[in-house]
Amino acid sequence: MLDCAPESNILYPGSAAELERPSVANAEEAVVALFDELRTPLLRYLVAFPLGIADAEDVVQESFLALYKHLHGGKMPHNPRGWIFRAAHNVALKRQVRSRKDSKTAGTVAGIETAVDPAPNPEDRFSLNQTQQRILAVVRALPQQSRWCLYLRGEGLRYREIAEILGVSLGAVSLRLARSLALIGRAARR
Amino acid sequence: MRERHLTDQELIRAADGELSAAEAARAQKHIAACSPCRMRKDDLETALAQFAAVQTREPIPPAAHARALLRQRIARMPEPAWTDAIWRPAAAICVAIIAVITIFVVRHVSDRRVAHVASVSVPNPMLTPGVTVLLSKGEVCEATAPKNKTVPAALQRKVFDEYGMTAADPKFYEVDYLITPALGGADDIRNLWPQSNTATDWNAQVKDALEDRMRELVCQGQLDLATAQREIATDWIHAYKKYFHTDRPLIRSSN
Numbered sequence: 001m002l003d004c005a006p007e008s009n010i011l012y013p014g015s016a017a018e019l020e021r022p023s024v025a026n027a028e029e030a031v032v033a034l035f036d037e038l039r040t041p042l043l044r045y046l047v048a049f050p051l052g053i054a055d056a057e058d059v060v061q062e063s064f065l066a067l068y069k070h071l072h073g074g075k076m077p078h079n080p081r082g083w084i085f086r087a088a089h090n091v092a093l094k095r096q097v098r099s100r101k102d103s104k105t106a107g108t109v110a111g112i113e114t115a116v117d118p119a120p121n122p123e124d125r126f127s128l129n130q131t132q133q134r135i136l137a138v139v140r141a142l143p144q145q146s147r148w149c150l151y152l153r154g155e156g157l158r159y160r161e162i163a164e165i166l167g168v169s170l171g172a173v174s175l176r177l178a179r180s181l182a183l184i185g186r187a188a189r190r
Numbered sequence: 191m192r193e194r195h196l197t198d199q200e201l202i203r204a205a206d207g208e209l210s211a212a213e214a215a216r217a218q219k220h221i222a223a224c225s226p227c228r229m230r231k232d233d234l235e236t237a238l239a240q241f242a243a244v245q246t247r248e249p250i251p252p253a254a255h256a257r258a259l260l261r262q263r264i265a266r267m268p269e270p271a272w273t274d275a276i277w278r279p280a281a282a283i284c285v286a287i288i289a290v291i292t293i294f295v296v297r298h299v300s301d302r303r304v305a306h307v308a309s310v311s312v313p314n315p316m317l318t319p320g321v322t323v324l325l326s327k328g329e330v331c332e333a334t335a336p337k338n339k340t341v342p343a344a345l346q347r348k349v350f351d352e353y354g355m356t357a358a359d360p361k362f363y364e365v366d367y368l369i370t371p372a373l374g375g376a377d378d379i380r381n382l383w384p385q386s387n388t389a390t391d392w393n394a395q396v397k398d399a400l401e402d403r404m405r406e407l408v409c410q411g412q413l414d415l416a417t418a419q420r421e422i423a424t425d426w427i428h429a430y431k432k433y434f435h436t437d438r439p440l441i442r443s444s445n
Contacts, residue, residue: 028264035260040250053251061260068264136244154245159208163315171199171319171380171423174208178198179416185237 027071034080035064041155042088048139048151049092059095063087082161085152089165131188138187139180146176153177196220196227197324197376201234311392312427313383317352318368320423321381325374331409341365341382349382362387364394368426369419370401373408392427396439400430407433 039060046056066087070077077083139147145166152162159173166173196204196217203209204217221227341349346365350358366385369375385394404422407413421429431437 028261031264032257032261035257036253039253039256043250044245048245057251057256061256061263064260065263065267068267072267131240132244135240139241139244150241151245153206154242159203159206160316169315169319169423171315171321172420174199174203174319175322175420175423178202181202181234181237181241182198184241185233188237188240 027068030071031064031068034067034084035060038081038084042085045085045148045151045155046088046092048147049096051092051095055095056092059088059091062091066091079161082157082164085155085157085161086165089148134187134190135184138183142180142183143176145172146180149173149176150180193220193224194323195224196230197322198230198234199321201227201231205231205235205238311386312425313368313385314353317380318383319380320368320419321376321378322369322374322419323376325415327408327415330372330374330405330415339371341367345379345382346384348379350384352379353384355384358384366394366397369423370405372401372405373418373422374415375419391439392430393439395441396430397426399441400426400433403433404429 042060042063043053043056046059047053049056051059063084067077067080067084070083139150142150145168148166149162152165153159157165159170162173163170200209200213200217204214204221207214209217221231346360349365350356350360350363355363363384364387365382367375368381368383371377375381385397387394400422404413404418408415408418421432430439434440
């Protein structure tokens, strides 16, 4: 579990949740408070990863347990929001890789949950208007890194945080966002 | 001279408050005076709003059960052994002492060599993310297309300063464009870094060969311009290996 822990702690301005340095006794309360604040944005990101909601919940749990262990060990991330998103991203990535390997070796459909079908499903067709369905199809068909950039930005992360989570340059973040938004704009106007 | 239009990247960075104060002021002034850029900015903001509407539609189950589960799992986590409390700080202190000694030796025993050898084969992505201007494939492939030009001395000095290399001897470096102007790279400090000429195998001459190769592929229609820009900005050494089918540079350093 620990190897999903982000290595660097960078202090970003305007981070959502600044943790006081907790004692071992209140590490649990600090982690639960952060869990309450960030669970929903994390789940939204992980569902778009794409993971099923049950897998996404697992990844969130694992990430917060890693944070607890981190705090319990006397370490303190300067930017808890960035740290937890990066941890969750790493865990989700590992699951994705493992599930692809499983489906290859076993010849089964283990990876089916992570395969993105850009076409709107029946539920989408019912709940979204036509423009939104087209946008969703475009977003689902984006390269993974571009989709991640878009969703992380949508959850309010700064470009430096996104770059740190995805291990890309700042320029790559803005480039991917610009390209994705151009495609979304085109789909909306069609 | 007419001011150039803002790139899509600049527009989105402006919308997200990701420009420096000076850049933001310049962008705002340009947008106020430029109707096409204003329209593109509006389109971009509409796209952002449209994406936000589909992004938040996923129903999220209530947190109570998940929170209780997290507390249970925390309670079940084993306490760290008492020996950890002693050995971990001791190990950390040893590592710190070794690191300090190593830094001291490297700095003081071979200071000149370090300044020379500081192998800036890849740029710092925080300082040099790569910036492009809007150019079509046709413009890139024209005979009059912008070529990799020499960076003015004052700007070169600024790049060295930014990289904290004030003592470096400029003759061992080429202040190079990360994305070459020949592939649509911008004349912008965020697209420049001091690249070692001699210290490593992956030097400026090797990168020049890659730039020529990528432009050739773009103009032959075998490589998308945007992909070329992205690959060279993300990891030019990886791109070199990919397009020259080799793990080592084909041009060796003169050292």
